[in-house]
Amino acid sequence: MDRLTGDWDRDRTEQFLDDQTIPVRLATRTPGGGLWMLSLWYRYRDGALECATAAGATVVGYLRENPEVAFEISTNDVPYRGVRGAGVAEVAPDDDKTVLRDLVERYLGDTDSKLAQSLLSPDREEVRIRVDIDRAYTWDFSDRMGGE
Numbered sequence: 001m002d003r004l005t006g007d008w009d010r011d012r013t014e015q016f017l018d019d020q021t022i023p024v025r026l027a028t029r030t031p032g033g034g035l036w037m038l039s040l041w042y043r044y045r046d047g048a049l050e051c052a053t054a055a056g057a058t059v060v061g062y063l064r065e066n067p068e069v070a071f072e073i074s075t076n077d078v079p080y081r082g083v084r085g086a087g088v089a090e091v092a093p094d095d096d097k098t099v100l101r102d103l104v105e106r107y108l109g110d111t112d113s114k115l116a117q118s119l120l121s122p123d124r125e126e127v128r129i130r131v132d133i134d135r136a137y138t139w140d141f142s143d144r145m146g147g148e
Helices: 010-019 058-065 098-108 114-119
Strands: 003-006 024-029 035-040 043-045 048-054 068-074 081-093 126-140
Touching (some): 010 081, 010 126, 024 048, 024 058, 035 048, 035 058, 043 098, 048 058, 048 098, 058 126, 098 114, 098 126
Parallel strands (some): 003 126
Antiparallel strands (some): 024 035, 024 068, 043 048, 048 126
16 A cells, blocks of 8 residues: 555554455446446455456456556445545456455355355356555544444
């Protein structure tokens, strides 16, 4: 995370990113120059967001054409708080599904459910999306909305 501004310092920002199991909202450009947004499970590692998706997902092609992205991870309940920013995405194979397995455990709690088993199926080709964060902005409306 190169540049950070807003309500939180780096430690508080990283704690929020580590603690939350809110999907990241990721925005990119289509090959025609339009905007595309989607939600993905993420984990925060070494100043970057890591996601996983099917190798054939539409967003994979978009990111390979133009890796610049914007993102937001924010609470859906009062008091609103979160992190938004921009960075560059790198798409790489997740052949052994290391990232996906970690995300399944993070968001579902284990790998026993039907959804988890479907996602981790050996027949499913998976990729890792790593977003190196160039800049981030944090906000926390707890003071004016009540809360922590």
